[in-house]
């Protein structure tokens with residue numbers, strides 16, 4: 545193993561400390577406390593863990609947390625009505641609806657019902673459009689966390705060849721936009737890409753976000769490349785389960801310059817960036833200068 549390990553847990557802890565200091569500053573200076581509303585529909589076990597972590601960390605950085613847990617039989621109309629109330633609630637600066645949603649609810653309807661300025665997930669079509677046209681946007685948390693770690697690891701990203709494997713609206717596409725905005729030469733690869741091995745091998749930066757356990761073997765990685773593994777895949781292992789990424793960690797760590805582990809890499813940064821986005825949303829809503837915490 546030669547790669548540096550990019551410690552997402554430590555990064556996230558550092559970002560939360562900076563968010564907490566800024567929350568303290570705007571509360572004492574402007575008398576405003578940022579508030580985050582998280583909505584969970586149903587009882588998906590992983591979602592419950594993430595929502596609990598979000599609520600706890602929101603309170604720990606000094607923000608107000610509003611948690612809404614709805615049964616998995618909730619209709620789309622009832623969920624839209626709740627979002628309408630949260631949009632109008634002046635104590636709430638950020639709104640997040642935990643994904644996935646049960647099948648009777650169309651996520652596109654729900655995400656586009658959230659006020660763009662309170663859309664701390666950055667999933668609203670207005671924020672996606674703003675990001676892709678270089679305007680001030682709310683930036684999706686997972687790619688924002690990846691960008692922060694890449695900038696800290698590599699400094700200036702301009703001119704780097706970046707390959708993003710995966711084209712989802714919530715990770716792959718916004719990640720590519722962020723890298724492009726930092727002047728990388730960006731390729732988005734996906735399940736239909738021809739000779740994926742050669743494409744990945746050409747990259748100085750590989751962001752893997754396909755959701756397939758260890759799909760990218762170590763010998764696809766260019767020696768010295770920086771590898772950001774977004775995958776969080778639970779696999780069976782010796783009668784138990786364990787988490788692995790989309791990259792074969794042991795193989796890639798032998799050749800990469802730096803790599804994020806799973807767990808403890810991108811995942812913790814997702815929630816830290818949610819807190820940072822909530823602070824940003826609160827500052828924008830109240831016309832306060834938004835602190836630079838390494839945001840896009």
Ligand SMILES: Nc1nc2c(c(=O)[nH]1)N[C@@H](CN(C=O)c1ccc(C(=O)N[C@@H](CCC(=O)O)C(=O)O)cc1)CN2
Pocket residue numbers: 594640641642643644665685686776787806807808809810811812813814815
């Ligand atoms: N509305 C949203 N829904 C979902 C998002 C999102 O950003 N917005 N992302 C994921 C889930 N997610 C946050 O919601 C999330 C996933 C994983 C982690 C994390 O810290 N993972 C740990 C491992 C945790 C474990 O042991 O299971 C790690 O990688 O170290 C945080 C947040 C889908 N839904």
Ligand SMILES: [Mg+2]
Pocket residue numbers: 710711734735754
């Ligand atoms: Mg795909």
